[in-house]
Amino acid sequence: MIKANLIWANESNKFKTLDDSDCLLILTTPELLASQLFHFSTPAKTYIEQFFDDEGFAGNKGQCVFVQGLKAFKTSYISDTENSGKNKISQQLADVKRVLFYGIDLPLIEALNAPNASSHASTLSKTNDPSMVNRSSYASDSNSAFNSKSSSDLSQNDAPAFRYVEQQFDALFKKLKSVSVTLEKLSFMALSTAETASNDPVNTIASHSPFLSALLRSYFKHGYHFKGYKTNNSSISNIQTRNGNDNANNVEKNDANNGAINQALDIRSTLSLALDAKHFNTAKKRRVSHTMRYESALNDAMTWAKDLAHMPANLCTPDYLAEQAQNLAQTFNTVSCDTLNESALKRLGMNGYLAVNAGSQFAATMPILRYAAKGLENSPPVVLIGKGVTFDSGGITLKRSPDMRHMIYDMAGAGCVMGVIQAVATLGLNINIIGIVASADNAIDGKAYRPGDIITMHSGKTVEVMSTDAEGRMLMADAISYAKQFTPSVIIDIATLTGAAISALGHKATALFSNAPALESALVEAGELANDRCWPFPLWPEYQDAITSQHADMMNTGINSPGAISAGCFLSRFADGTPWAHLDVAGTAFTYTKSLSATGRPIPLLLSYLSSCAIKYNQ
Numbered sequence: 001m002i003k004a005n006l007i008w009a010n011e012s013n014k015f016k017t018l019d020d021s022d023c024l025l026i027l028t029t030p031e032l033l034a035s036q037l038f039h040f041s042t043p044a045k046t047y048i049e050q051f052f053d054d055e056g057f058a059g060n061k062g063q064c065v066f067v068q069g070l071k072a073f074k075t076s077y078i079s080d081t082e083n084s085g086k087n088k089i090s091q092q093l094a095d096v097k098r099v100l101f102y103g104i105d106l107p108l109i110e111a112l113n114a115p116n117a118s119s120h121a122s123t124l125s126k127t128n129d130p131s132m133v134n135r136s137s138y139a140s141d142s143n144s145a146f147n148s149k150s151s152s153d154l155s156q157n158d159a160p161a162f163r164y165v166e167q168q169f170d171a172l173f174k175k176l177k178s179v180s181v182t183l184e185k186l187s188f189m190a191l192s193t194a195e196t197a198s199n200d201p202v203n204t205i206a207s208h209s210p211f212l213s214a215l216l217r218s219y220f221k222h223g224y225h226f227k228g229y230k231t232n233n234s235s236i237s238n239i240q241t242r243n244g245n246d247n248a249n250n251v252e253k254n255d256a257n258n259g260a261i262n263q264a265l266d267i268r269s270t271l272s273l274a275l276d277a278k279h280f281n282t283a284k285k286r287r288v289s290h291t292m293r294y295e296s297a298l299n300d301a302m303t304w305a306k307d308l309a310h311m312p313a314n315l316c317t318p319d320y321l322a323e324q325a326q327n328l329a330q331t332f333n334t335v336s337c338d339t340l341n342e343s344a345l346k347r348l349g350m351n352g353y354l355a356v357n358a359g360s361q362f363a364a365t366m367p368i369l370r371y372a373a374k375g376l377e378n379s380p381p382v383v384l385i386g387k388g389v390t391f392d393s394g395g396i397t398l399k400r401s402p403d404m405r406h407m408i409y410d411m412a413g414a415g416c417v418m419g420v421i422q423a424v425a426t427l428g429l430n431i432n433i434i435g436i437v438a439s440a441d442n443a444i445d446g447k448a449y450r451p452g453d454i455i456t457m458h459s460g461k462t463v464e465v466m467s468t469d470a471e472g473r474m475l476m477a478d479a480i481s482y483a484k485q486f487t488p489s490v491i492i493d494i495a496t497l498t499g500a501a502i503s504a505l506g507h508k509a510t511a512l513f514s515n516a517p518a519l520e521s522a523l524v525e526a527g528e529l530a531n532d533r534c535w536p537f538p539l540w541p542e543y544q545d546a547i548t549s550q551h552a553d554m555m556n557t558g559i560n561s562p563g564a565i566s567a568g569c570f571l572s573r574f575a576d577g578t579p580w581a582h583l584d585v586a587g588t589a590f591t592y593t594k595s596l597s598a599t600g601r602p603i604p605l606l607l608s609y610l611s612s613c614a615i616k617y618n619q
Helices: 014-018 033-037 042-055 070-076 081-093 106-112 117-128 158-178 201-206 209-223 282-310 318-331 342-347 351-357 404-427 471-486 499-505 517-529 541-547 563-575 603-618
Strands: 002-009 023-028 064-068 098-103 185-189 239-242 248-252 269-276 335-340 366-372 382-392 432-442 454-456 462-464 490-495 510-514 534-536 580-584
Touching: 002 209, 002 282, 023 033, 023 201, 033 042, 042 064, 098 158, 106 201, 158 209, 158 517, 201 209, 201 269, 209 269, 209 282, 282 404, 282 603, 318 335, 318 366, 318 382, 318 404, 318 432, 342 351, 351 432, 351 454, 351 471, 366 404, 382 404, 382 471, 382 603, 404 432, 404 490, 404 603, 432 471, 471 490, 471 563, 490 517, 499 510, 499 563, 510 517, 510 563, 517 534, 517 580, 517 603, 541 563, 563 580
Parallel strands: 002 269, 023 098, 023 185, 185 269, 382 432, 382 490, 490 580, 510 534
Antiparallel strands: 064 098, 239 248, 335 366, 366 432, 454 462, 510 580
């Protein structure tokens, strides 16, 4: 579990944050360095300055120096009635095991925090981030569910500044790891005096929500640790399989699986943040607390999604995902869950969905999560659909073997949907959401579906199967068709769908497809604000020709066509007139060929979007 503590400090309790800290992080500049060293005793100050000389440290941006051994100076303190306050502080600083001084570009951060920050952010965008463009002109629809303009703390001009500050902290936490400092017990503290409180780096960063978000998000990202399955981790798994009568049987108990929402509960990473209380008025304190609450909820959601994605497929089965969805509903009284089993899916005519799972020993499931704020139970919901293929062998169209083990990540979209609903419920957002977990296992046996099969989908449309490895779109198409019964304001599906999305965008941006320009614009803007960017692709009629079939209404893959766009075209046919967006997260939910690489994306993007929707409802 990774968490952040906030301490509103004055001179009497400022150093409480050091009580259980392994490392104190001091953000500095060449101008502030001398005043910060004032807080240390004279012998300790001399000792630290020797480190600075040896390392050539002057507090410039990106410079860092790591100091240990301050406890050796604790016995050198003498009573000083004229400066007893300084002595007390110095003695407490001597209890710190390690101190890392890190130089940051405070003048630029202060400029970005100034009233005319928009112009500075624009300059930063043009000089450092040429991809930052304003697509607000796309928003032509007034539907509250996808018109994300709001009066929140963030604006689109904050986005490049957010990225810049997060990059600074990414570099800091990487440096900590490079000197073998764990991120389990860290402290940031404003080492300021009454005269310097206003320009202390920690106070400055905390006073601006995007910068505080950048700090917390960077720490949570670098502090994440998957518990794993070493034999000293005691846990029990109940894995459900099916027999010929479609009954679930308990076939395996494996002490490698703890079955809990958070697999890293025993990792107690804590970032303590001590801010000068006198520098923040009531409104600023409220904003800081709100930001920390939001980022903590976001981190918990991303941690859960990453933990689920890292689980092996013999443990994380469709039934297991259904159990986790039920556990989520039991945790929050605003969340409910109904799970459709294979019999129910068959009665509904979800033939594309079931075809994907036909070769598996595990039963397919489709948990349906509902979150509704009070008074919005009957409002048109935002429907989120997550692809939950717990393992994708490719089916008869078999994948290449060397990296097939990474196909445990093909359920990342489902983990994202559950994580988002957990975050929304934690924050109590004023919105109505339905989350569909489309879960199956694409395996091979005599019952598996084949290339050339013609399948009648839930919508009644027919599909010629060209590749059984294009299984995600079969699953999602039936789920999209099913979701229209809820009369949603929008449908957003999240899927690790195509390798072509990785070829086009790498691991930086999510591929976005939509039939609604305003929804597309809102998601792009939400991604910019959350530093979880997406990039829109076209769904022009000319691209639809590639999936034309001579034997059915369509093929499930295109011929000599751009793969990600063909997949988007396929799904668009099942959305029909409903505002819909497809997020292909094949390149952003994890890094292909890399173990333990789940990212939790695009939860930041979706939570940003849903928060904007909730603000519209509030207004």
